[in-house]
Amino acid sequence: MSPRSTLGPKRRNQSVLAEVAALADRIDALERQQQQLKRTLHAISREAGVSIGSPCVRCHGSYTIVKNGCLSCPACGFMESL
Ligand SMILES: [Zn+2]
Numbered sequence: 001m002s003p004r005s006t007l008g009p010k011r012r013n014q015s016v017l018a019e020v021a022a023l024a025d026r027i028d029a030l031e032r033q034q035q036q037l038k039r040t041l042h043a044i045s046r047e048a049g050v051s052i053g054s055p056c057v058r059c060h061g062s063y064t065i066v067k068n069g070c071l072s073c074p075a076c077g078f079m080e081s082l
Contacts, residue, residue: 007015045052045065053064053071061075072079 041052049067051066053066055077056062056064056073056078058078059073059076062073064071064073066077066082069082070079071082
């Protein structure tokens, strides 16, 4: 038996609600951080003269980079001319 099962139903409910609220806070923070990183990445790519492509179809580990008519994946090294 898990320690939580010794709590009464009301306390168990409060505990679940607190966990859901904590998860919602974490999701909010992650979404905010993802937006910040996305904006920074786009600004850097503009300065570097490259474009950010779609996620790599081979490894799904990164977005692809488009430069000089060539598409490449920084995660797996996949490369393709456009
Ligand atoms: Zn890849």
